[in-house]
Amino acid sequence: MILVYAESNNKKFKKSSYEAISYGKKLSELINSDFTVITIGKNLDHSILKEYGANDIVHIPIDPKDNYDDEFYSNIISDYFNKKNFDIIIVSNTNHGKSITPSISLTTNCSLITNVVELPSSIEPFIIKKKVFSNKAYANYEISNKKKIISISPNSFGIKEIKSNSNTEFKELSPDIDYTSKLNSISINKNSDKISLPEADLVVSAGRGLKGPENWKMIEELSQVLGAATACSKPVSDIGWRPHSEHVGQTGISINPELYIAIGISGAIQHLAGVSSSKNIVVINTDKDAPFFKAADYGIVGDAFDVIPKLISEIKKFKSDN
Amino acid sequence: MKILVCISHVPDTTSKIDFVDDREFDTSGISFVINPYDEFGLTKSVFIKENNGANITVLCVGDSSCESSLRKALAIGADEAVRIDHIPKDSLNIAKLIYDYIKDKEYDLIITGRESIDYNSGVVPGLISKMLNIPFVNACIGLDIKDNVVHLKREIDGGIEVLESNFPILIAGQKGLVEEKDLKIPSMRGIMMARKKTLSVVKPENDLQSSLKLNKYEKPIVKASCKMVDSNNIEELVELLHREAKVI
Numbered sequence: 222m223i224l225v226y227a228e229s230n231n232k233k234f235k236k237s238s239y240e241a242i243s244y245g246k247k248l249s250e251l252i253n254s255d256f257t258v259i260t261i262g263k264n265l266d267h268s269i270l271k272e273y274g275a276n277d278i279v280h281i282p283i284d285p286k287d288n289y290d291d292e293f294y295s296n297i298i299s300d301y302f303n304k305k306n307f308d309i310i311i312v313s314n315t316n317h318g319k320s321i322t323p324s325i326s327l328t329t330n331c332s333l334i335t336n337v338v339e340l341p342s343s344i345e346p347f348i349i350k351k352k353v354f355s356n357k358a359y360a361n362y363e364i365s366n367k368k369k370i371i372s373i374s375p376n377s378f379g380i381k382e383i384k385s386n387s388n389t390e391f392k393e394l395s396p397d398i399d400y401t402s403k404l405n406s407i408s409i410n411k412n413s414d415k416i417s418l419p420e421a422d423l424v425v426s427a428g429r430g431l432k433g434p435e436n437w438k439m440i441e442e443l444s445q446v447l448g449a450a451t452a453c454s455k456p457v458s459d460i461g462w463r464p465h466s467e468h469v470g471q472t473g474i475s476i477n478p479e480l481y482i483a484i485g486i487s488g489a490i491q492h493l494a495g496v497s498s499s500k501n502i503v504v505i506n507t508d509k510d511a512p513f514f515k516a517a518d519y520g521i522v523g524d525a526f527d528v529i530p531k532l533i534s535e536i537k538k539f540k541s542d543n
Numbered sequence: 544m545k546i547l548v549c550i551s552h553v554p555d556t557t558s559k560i561d562f563v564d565d566r567e568f569d570t571s572g573i574s575f576v577i578n579p580y581d582e583f584g585l586t587k588s589v590f591i592k593e594n595n596g597a598n599i600t601v602l603c604v605g606d607s608s609c610e611s612s613l614r615k616a617l618a619i620g621a622d623e624a625v626r627i628d629h630i631p632k633d634s635l636n637i638a639k640l641i642y643d644y645i646k647d648k649e650y651d652l653i654i655t656g657r658e659s660i661d662y663n664s665g666v667v668p669g670l671i672s673k674m675l676n677i678p679f680v681n682a683c684i685g686l687d688i689k690d691n692v693v694h695l696k697r698e699i700d701g702g703i704e705v706l707e708s709n710f711p712i713l714i715a716g717q718k719g720l721v722e723e724k725d726l727k728i729p730s731m732r733g734i735m736m737a738r739k740k741t742l743s744v745v746k747p748e749n750d751l752q753s754s755l756k757l758n759k760y761e762k763p764i765v766k767a768s769c770k771m772v773d774s775n776n777i778e779e780l781v782e783l784l785h786r787e788a789k790v791i
Contacts, residue, residue: 230700230701235700289699289704291679291681292679315700316681316682316698316699316700317699317700319665319666319669319681319682320669320679320681320682321669322666322669323638323666323667323668323669323670323672323673324669324670324672324673326635326666326670327670327673327674328673332635332754332755333634333635333664333666334664334755335663335664335665335666336663336664348758350761352663353661353662353663353760354554354560354660354661354662354663355556355660355661355663356763357559357560357762357763358560358562358760358761358762358763359760359761359762359763360662360757360758360759360760360761361757361758361759361760361761362755362756362757362758363755363756363757363758364754364755364756365754365756366754403677403678403708404678404680404706404707404708405706405707405708406704406705406706407705407706407707408704408705409699409702409703409704409705410702410703410704410705411701411702412701412702415701417700417701419700422790423790423791447791458718459722459723459724465684465718465719466698466703468718471556471579471660472556472579472580472660472718473718479788479790480784480788480790480791489557490556490557490558490559491556491557494556497763498763500788500790501784501788501790502766503780503784504769514769515766515769516766517766517769518766518769518770518788519769519770519771519772519780519783519784519788520769520770520771520772521771521772521773521774521777521780522771522774523774524774527774528774528777531774531777532777532780532781535777535778535780535781536781536791539781539785539791543785
């Protein structure tokens with residue numbers, strides 16, 4: 222039996238949760254097993270989960286004192302898993318997912334595998350693929366433990382919408398968890414109007430080629446017309462032109478969007494490690510020999526200050542025509 | 544205050560990754576360094592020592608090759624080093640070995656990196672904190688100590704959270720804990736002093752098993768050639784992204 226944890230934030234399910242459910246659905250077909258979706262938090266609209274194949278939902282309508290208290294979530298999920306004799310837990314490898322899975326693995330005796338990118342390639346023995354060496358390679362692991370936690374790298378498996386006419390089983394549970402937080406949350410600053418980088422389908426990124434932080438206006442405008450998240454290279458975040466949270470690459474965030482547009486980034490191996498699993502890469506650079514072109518699908522040799530305004534107006538034109 | 548900094552010994556970020564028969568990481572020509580995420584925590588611990596006073600132990604699980612990273616950490620400012628002599632099979636092995644070694648030692652602050660850049664699992668810090676039953680702050684980007692209270696900042700999905708905690712605590716750090724430009728590098732004096740500091744080797748009592756077994760490594764598929772678009776014909780790029788890539 223499979224348990225999928227559908228993460229929510231601000232009364233809304235995260236996009237990565239739809240991917241986790243899609244994964245759970247496919248895996249349940251593959252191993253011929255039932256799957257249950259567990260959700261935690263007040264005032265959630267569960268109807269949307271059906272579109273990804275969830276037809277058995279267990280809901281815990283409790284908000285912890287602090288929304289980000291990882292241990293609270295770990296305890297609830299472990300408790301339910303152990304009571305109902307599940308074998309597999311599926312979660313998304315978000316910051317929250319990364320923070321709760323180690324604890325869950327110890328209290329459920331599950332083997333834990335993170336950064337998973339695909340369904341298992343074999344069930345007996347159970348073999349599954351994860352990213353290693355910061356996206357420079359993959360490793361296939363054989364897991365001998367019947368009980369396991371599979372943490373999926375966001376945007377790797379993808380969201381599979383399905384048309385389902387089956388009824389959804391929905392039940393609410395109020396577990397009596399005796400729990401006091403070890404941490405005291407003081408405040409939370411959300412960048413709520415921005416698209417979260419690891420979950421974004423489209424990402425516009427720029428590097429030192431932009432010459433200064435004041436030139437990011439056109440990058441933000443391009444992101445806005447595309448509906449994309451903004452990112453940057455390591456040197457740009459190191460010199461403080463952009464916040465650390467936008468740094469993509471080997472020692473920053475690693476992303477796998479549908480489209481990655483790299484502007485004024487030469488494509489050092491450390492940068493490529495974090496972005497090369499993007500499904501489509503557009504590189505815009507003045508240097509025709511920039512190594513990034515070798516990893517790109519589409520390339521433009523040109524000056525960002527000339528190309529970007531043109532690209533913005535072409536996309537605007539395209540959007541108004543379509 | 545007693546601080547433990549756990550480090551990994553990993554291939555330098557510029558390394559090209561190759562394998563022997565898809566089963567073994569090819570280390571020929573690879574230079575190994577302190578895991579970049581751990582360097583922020585190491586420098587932070589030295590700042591704490593300078594401001595508040597502390598004794599810093601740096602620890603690594605691995606064979607004798609990782610002693611170069613431990614020596615570097617000593618030269619940067621750690622007081623003593625410990626190597627747990629074991630080639631771990633998985634993250635749980637590492638966490639258990641560290642836990643066994645530190646459980647009676649009462650460290651006030653344990654600092655690790657958010658993840659290592661070789662196997663990227665990012666689960667060792669969470670495992671150790673659960674084993675010790677102490678608070679855990681993942682993706683930590685700020686730490687200050689005032690009147691025995693730890694003031695923390697961490698990255699959460701889509702924002703930043705400000706927290707407080709008492710000791711003992713375990714944090715998994717990254718850039719922001721200290722700035723890149725403030726990272727400490729060993730001085731000549733530090734290197735000389737490191738030679739006199741203790742580096743002890745601990746042998747685990749039992750051989751640890753793992754439920755994970757490597758089946759094979761794979762390299763990412765190399766992209767076919769890049770389609771070049773003229774900078775005066777941006778319309779064509781938009782068209783390709785729509786019709787061919789189907790992303791807009």
